[in-house]
Amino acid sequence: MRFLIAAALLAFAAPASAVTITGLVNTGAGFALGTNGVDSSWQLFGGPAFVSGTNGVFPVATNWLADTATSRWITPTSNAGDSLSPVADDNYAYTLNFSLAGLIPGTASFTGRFAADNRVTSILLNGNLLAASGGGFTSWTAFGASSGFASGTNTLTFNVTNVGQVSGNPSGLRVEFLTSDASVVPEPASWAMLIAGFGLVGAAARRRRMVPTA
Structure with a gap:
């Protein structure tokens, strides 16, 4: 006894025991540099978000941070260089769904960084506002979460604003996760x-x- x-x-x-949250996928993950297509992990307004740029071809690596093997830009259209928002500001909601099945939500956390054209107006985890916003397309901005997680499916949303101008006005989002963990049930x-x-x-x-x- x-x-x-x-x-x-x-x-x-x-x-x-703690494990990495496997569903936190960088934008453009799995795409070789110079290849294009639809990002299978991230969505835009519930529809496709495109991996559609090539380094050295406007705007990628000429105005925006260069794509790498770790992450790439995702964009509203199949051509990253498309000129958008010709009259007024446009807003784009990019979402990533990930699961915490088999993990304890109260122990979950992650850190990461983002870049955006023109800026991130808000980041939401399951509808809860995270502290980070702003940023730009020439440097990284840090973000993270240590609460607000749910058992099962979780939704991370980046709301991006593209400032209206007549021409030469692309928009995109880049996200990299740096750390993540959660305890196993x-x-x-x-x-x-x-x-x-x-x-x-x-x-x-x-x-x-x-x-x-x-």
Whole structure:
């Protein structure tokens, strides 16, 4: 019995193992430099977001940060150089859905960085506003979250504003995740041992109370 009690208390005291959140995918991940297509992880207004630029071809690496093997720009159209928002500001909502199935939401966190043309007006995690916004297309801006996660599917949204002008006016978003982790939900066997151990502790305490004193 002492072994079960000790094992249960050890299981209770030991922290759950932490893992990387695999669903946090950089924009343009998996696309070789110079190749174009639809980003399968990120969406724009629920539809396709395009990986559509080539370094050295306006605007990528001429005005915007250069694409790398780590991340690439995603854009509203299949040509990153398209001139958009000719009269008034336009707003674009890019979303990434990721799952925390098998993980404990209250232990989740991530850090990252973004760049945008022209700027990020807000970042939302499951509708909750994160602290970071602003930025530009020539440098990175940091962002992150350590709360607001949900079990199952989570949604991260970047709202990007493109300032209206007649020509030479592309828009895009670049996101890289730098760190992420969350604790794994304990195995059923660990919970069973914990419950059994607490039951034995309670039974032992009741027996001690029932032993008559001299």
